[in-house]
Amino acid sequence: MTSLAAAMEHDESLKNAVPINLDRGSRYALYYEILSRHCTLAPHHRERLIRLQQSPRRVAKDDTIIGHGQSTKTLYAVQQGWACSRRVSRDGHGQIIDLYLPGDIVGLRDYQGGRFDEVTMLTDGLLIPVQKPHLEQVTRQNPDLAEALLAVALHQGNIITDRLNNLLGHDAITRLAHFLMELNARLNTFGPDSDRLALPISQQVIGDLLGMTNVHVCRCMSSLQTQRLLRRNAEPRSIQLLNRTALIELSGFAMSYLFTCMRRGQNWRRGATS
Amino acid sequence: MTSLAAAMEHDESLKNAVPINLDRGSRYALYYEILSRHCTLAPHHRERLIRLQQSPRRVAKDDTIIGHGQSTKTLYAVQQGWACSRRVSRDGHGQIIDLYLPGDIVGLRDYQGGRFDEVTMLTDGLLIPVQKPHLEQVTRQNPDLAEALLAVALHQGNIITDRLNNLLGHDAITRLAHFLMELNARLNTFGPDSDRLALPISQQVIGDLLGMTNVHVCRCMSSLQTQRLLRRNAEPRSIQLLNRTALIELSGFAMSYLFTCMRRGQNWRRGATS
C-alpha cells in the first residue's frame, strides 16, 4: 500500500463521506469514475484521463482552494472531504453558494473563465487537480469525453436547480429535510443506501446553504428529532435517518436530478461488477 | 420580406424583448447567434447549424411547450417571447423554476434525458426547434460546437446560481431589485442599455420566481417607485429605470455571469459590425 493510499484510508471520520468506488485500479482514476457516471466510456479514455490528473493534494479544513477574484486554470476533483464556494459581496459578507462532496468537480462553473467565487474546504480533504487547458485539449479530441463533461455540467446545474426549487416556496423545516435528503442521495449515489448520514459541517454553514440562521437550523433539527424523523450524533457529527419515507414525503424530494446519473450509473455498476 | 419576417416584426409589444441581432442574414441563424456568443465560430458552422433548425413555431401565451413528465427529444431556442419551466410537485402545486428570454435555449437541462419539468409560454412567442439527436451528432463532429454548447450550459448554470445567491440572505426588496437588474442585463446583452425594461408578466409570476407572494411583490414595487428608483407603465407592461446606479448598489448585482458572454461578445460584436 502506497503512502497515498494509507493517507486516504486513515481518516476514519470521512470514511462514509466517500461515494467513489475505491477498488483497486480505480483508485487513481477519479476523473474517469466521475465522467463515466454519465456516459459509458471506453478503457482508453480511462488511461487518457489518468495521464491528465496531477498528483493529489491534501488540504485542511478552512484552506482556500481558489481565492476570491482570482482567475484559475485548474479544476479540482474532490476525492475526500467537503468544500464550498462562497460569493463575497462588496460589503465583505460571504454567502455560501454551492457545496462540493466527494466525486464532485470544483471550478467547472468557471471553466470558460470569467467568474471567480472563493472556494474553501469545509473539512480536511484530498483533491485531484487537472489543468483546464489540458482537459479542453482532450475533450476536443474525444467527443465521448466532451459529452460526458457536458453531462457533468448539466448534472451540477440540476443539483443547483433542485436547491433553488427547494428554497422557493418552502418553509424552513421542509428546506432542511430536503437538504438532508439531497445529501443522503448524493453521498450514496452508488453505494448502499445507509441510514447514517455524515454531517461534518456546523449549523452555521447549513444555515448559509439554506438561507436561514444557525439558530433556526438548530430549532428545525430539534423539531425533526422530536418528530422521530432523525436522531443526532455529536461525535463524529452525523445523523441517523429514522423514517426516510416520512422525510421524503415532508420534503417533496424528487431525486429527479439523479436520473441521468442513475440510468447511466446502472451501466456503470454492471460494468464494475462484471 | 417573407411572411415569417413580417410575423416577427408585427408584434410591437415584444419588440424590445428581442436581444438577438436580427440583421439581414442572421435572421434565420438563431442557434449560431446563441452559440457564437460564447465561442468564436467559423462560417461553415453557421451553415451547419442553420440546416439543423426546424421551421419556427409560433406559440401563444399559456401554451405548454413541454408537458410535465413527458420525455422530449426536442430543444427550442426562443426567438421571441418569454417562457418558464415549472416543477409540479405531487400536491399539484407548480413552482416556477426558470425563466427563458429571447436568445435562451429551452430544454437544455434535460439534454441527456431524465428530468421532465413542464415548460409553458408566459407571452406569445416564436420558437425554433432542434432535434437533440441531430444536435448531438453535429457536436460530436465539431469540437468547437461541443465547446460552445458546454459554454451555453455553464452560462445557464451561472444564471441559476446568481438567482440562488440572490434568494439566499437577501430581503424582498433587494431580491426584486436584483431580478430587475438581471432582466435588464439579459435583455440588453448586446443591444443598447435601455432604461426601459419590458416586463410582460404578472406580479404573481414574479412572486413565484422570487419566492414571495404577489401581494408583497406589489408592495416592493410601490416601495421602489416611492424611492424614485423606477416608474411603472401599465400598458404595455414595462418599467422605467430611473436610477440604475442606486438599483445596482441596492441589489448587489454583479453581472459576473455575463463575463463569459461579454468577453466573447465583444469579438462577436466586432465581427458583426465589420
Added chain:
DNA sequence: CGAACGGTTGACAAGGGTCAAGTTCGGTGG
C-alpha cells in the same frame, strides 16, 4: 353589461431573525 383578471391596499397573524444567556465538549496549559 358583467365576468375575469391583475393590481392595490389594509388588518392581522405567523414564521423566522435578532439578541443574549447558558450549556456542552474538546483542546490547551499549568
Added chain:
DNA sequence: CCACCGAACTTGACCCTTGTCAACCGTTCG
C-alpha cells in the same frame, strides 16, 4: 488532574418581515 478557553449548540424573549385573507379598483373581453 484540573482550570480555562473557545467553538458550536441550545433555549428563551422579543420583534420585524412577510404571508394570509379580504375588499376594492381598473381594464379587457366575451
